[in-house]
Amino acid sequence: MAANSSQFRPVVISGPSGCGKSTLLKRLFAEYPDRFGFSVSNTTRAPRPGEQDGKDYNFVTKEAFLDLVAQNGFIEHAQFGSNFYGTSKQAVKDVAEKQRICVLDIEMEGVKQVKNSDLNARFLFLAPPSMEELERRLRSRGTETEDSLRQRLAQAVNELEFSQQPGAHDKIVVNDDLEKAYEELRDWVVDGGRFGASQ
Numbered sequence: 001m002a003a004n005s006s007q008f009r010p011v012v013i014s015g016p017s018g019c020g021k022s023t024l025l026k027r028l029f030a031e032y033p034d035r036f037g038f039s040v041s042n043t044t045r046a047p048r049p050g051e052q053d054g055k056d057y058n059f060v061t062k063e064a065f066l067d068l069v070a071q072n073g074f075i076e077h078a079q080f081g082s083n084f085y086g087t088s089k090q091a092v093k094d095v096a097e098k099q100r101i102c103v104l105d106i107e108m109e110g111v112k113q114v115k116n117s118d119l120n121a122r123f124l125f126l127a128p129p130s131m132e133e134l135e136r137r138l139r140s141r142g143t144e145t146e147d148s149l150r151q152r153l154a155q156a157v158n159e160l161e162f163s164q165q166p167g168a169h170d171k172i173v174v175n176d177d178l179e180k181a182y183e184e185l186r187d188w189v190v191d192g193g194r195f196g197a198s199q
């Protein structure tokens with residue numbers, strides 16, 4: 001099976017922090033337990049006891065990580081403390097090789113990278129009903145400080161602006177009523193059982 005096969009096209013879900021991506025994806029994976037997969041991230045940090053290379057993470061040297069950055073091999077990467085973490089394009093292809101649909105929950109810069117790659121992905125944007133409701137959900141989730149809340153809301157404005165550009169996404173779902181949003185997302189992802197395959 002070719003890595004950029006049209007049969008196991010990755011699905012990219014993006015949208016502002018707090019718009020409900022994890023909530024909806026959890027339901028999708030529960031309803032279709034064997035269809036989807038997550039990519040394995042690369043990291044330069046040392047494995048913790050019990051962690052398996054290639055399963056929990058691809059454990060790599062700093063040199064190998066930075067080489068791949070230079071080769072534009074990452075969809076997104078970041079540094080936390082002295083360690084690097086990233087999602088490589090190859091890791092996404094590996095999921096398709098296992099005949100699963102890779103689901104990527106990523107932010108706007110990652111979306112742009114996937115668009116400029118040969119991953120043949122489909123793009124869904126999950127929008128909040130309003131900025132006020134987004135703020136309410138983030139507050140009631142209870143995970144944010146005032147500072148991180150402000151950062152997330154500022155980034156949300158960028159994400160929403162990008163989503164309005166023609167061709168930025170293939171599908172936009174507004175997560176107002178959870179049940180309706182789930183059905184709309186699921187129906188688009190499942191696509192009558194074709195999962196976006198061209199035939």
Ligand SMILES: Nc1ncnc2c1ncn2[C@@H]1O[C@H](COP(=O)(O)OP(=O)(O)OP(=O)(O)O)[C@@H](O)[C@H]1O
Nearest residue numbers: 016017018019020021022023137141175176177178
């Ligand atoms: N349709 C909805 N109506 C009301 N509350 C919702 C709805 N969808 C999600 N929520 C709630 O909003 C909060 C944020 O949802 P969730 O954590 O799934 O967002 P997210 O997009 O995955 O955020 P992040 O990108 O920060 O991980 C959660 O507390 C969730 O229960």
